[in-house]
Amino acid sequence: MGRTVGEVAALGAVSVRTLHHYDAIGLLSPSERSPAGYRFYGDADLERLQQVLFFRELGFGLAEIGRIMSDATFDRLEALLLQRRMLEEKARQLGHMIDAVDDAVDAMEKGEVMDDKDMFEVFGEFDPKQYEQEARERWGSTDAYKESVERAKKYTKDDWKQVKDDQERVSLAFADAMGRGLPADSREAMDLAEEHRLQIDRRFYPCSHQMHVGLGTMYVADPRFARHYDDFRPGLAQYVCDAIRANAKRAG
Amino acid sequence: MGRTVGEVAALGAVSVRTLHHYDAIGLLSPSERSPAGYRFYGDADLERLQQVLFFRELGFGLAEIGRIMSDATFDRLEALLLQRRMLEEKARQLGHMIDAVDDAVDAMEKGEVMDDKDMFEVFGEFDPKQYEQEARERWGSTDAYKESVERAKKYTKDDWKQVKDDQERVSLAFADAMGRGLPADSREAMDLAEEHRLQIDRRFYPCSHQMHVGLGTMYVADPRFARHYDDFRPGLAQYVCDAIRANAKRAG
DNA sequence: ACTAGACCCTGACGTTACGTGAGGGTCAAG
């Protein structure tokens, strides 16, 4: 038996009304309902709520959050990493704002008038839209993509296991190529990158070379991704990223 | 001739519609209007807009911002210092959120379920309401206070000069007492603190001992305030704060 | 002087994400 709306609200992050609202819009529905209509939220529901709240904190609209999280390829770990990056960016912006306050104080004390642009450039600096774009690229939004969503919805447990195994096989092959000293722009490494791209392209969504390069960059930039690959072999994340870049360059 | 709504909007922080809205609600009205009705914003208008945007960024509602900034004792420097403090607090909360993301990632990798409370305690941690309360105490909201607002509105330039001279005289007297080695809880120091409190009480708003202590704490905590007093004499901010505390204690 | 384009104005409906309250049912303890 899960938690009632009151119990979830008592955790301090959302109100009962908010939970009703999220249920009504399909963003977060309880996994159980009593015959009397009571909502009961389980552990997975709370995990989903936390994810929603991170996105909300970062300025995403609820519809957009729902769209992102409803995606079949939505991966909680990847989302957390994206969110982490956004939070860091936002914290950086706050630092800039503190600097801006200090600049304003300085100008006051000197009896100076600040330049118009300098006064306001710090506002709006953090723009979730940029990240929405990235999330969209990562989890897609085109009609062709939506088609692949439908396709992925039909995947069985075995299908998903196959996906996972394929991904692991490619990762191991990358580690092997690297271990044999093959340059990231060697034919073999680039073929692996191409295979990697095609897996995504066939299994999930259209993955252009450009998008692939973006993913490669993310693998290096996000510490947890980097660790994922580097656990196969130290430096592998960078190697994969380089191979992806070389592959994209090969494709023109 | 000032800037049009389009020119202000082009600075990137607000839209034309927002400027219309702020004018409509009396939050920020242009200092000039053409015979055709065009709005023209001057330097002071832009400074006010910046202040509005800092408060907005920090989560204050527009009505609340208007109320604070319409106060006769509203002081731009003090506001900037408050805003700075709030921004730092908010940045701290973001740090906690980043930690929370890391905790969630850890839990995922270990296949563990996080404690409910731990999952959500970071949300809502930054609460502008606390600071609104402080702003309200600083710039008041009671009926008696409103009365003193009306009173202050009638102050002439000479009155304000007198206020400023009185404040400076007390600051110098504090510095003198400290220089003569009088403890902060000596009768003379406490009398100065009382005089300071009464100045505020008579001139602006009811200033209880409790509120006075809060102000004293602020004088030490905010670097610019601290510097204001310490420029009279090193360590004076702390001395004034201690004298205020001792005075409050004396009053029971 | 006329025209076109950029920008201004006021007015008003719509959007987003809930807050608040009405009216009534459910559950558990006394």
Next chain:
DNA sequence: CTTGACCCTCACGTAACGTCAGGGTCTAGT
């Protein structure tokens, strides 16, 4: 059975604008 705490759905209201309609103003070019 009663009471109090909590649940439900429904629906109007709020805050802060976004968007659009309809029309005026200003400036440069013709």
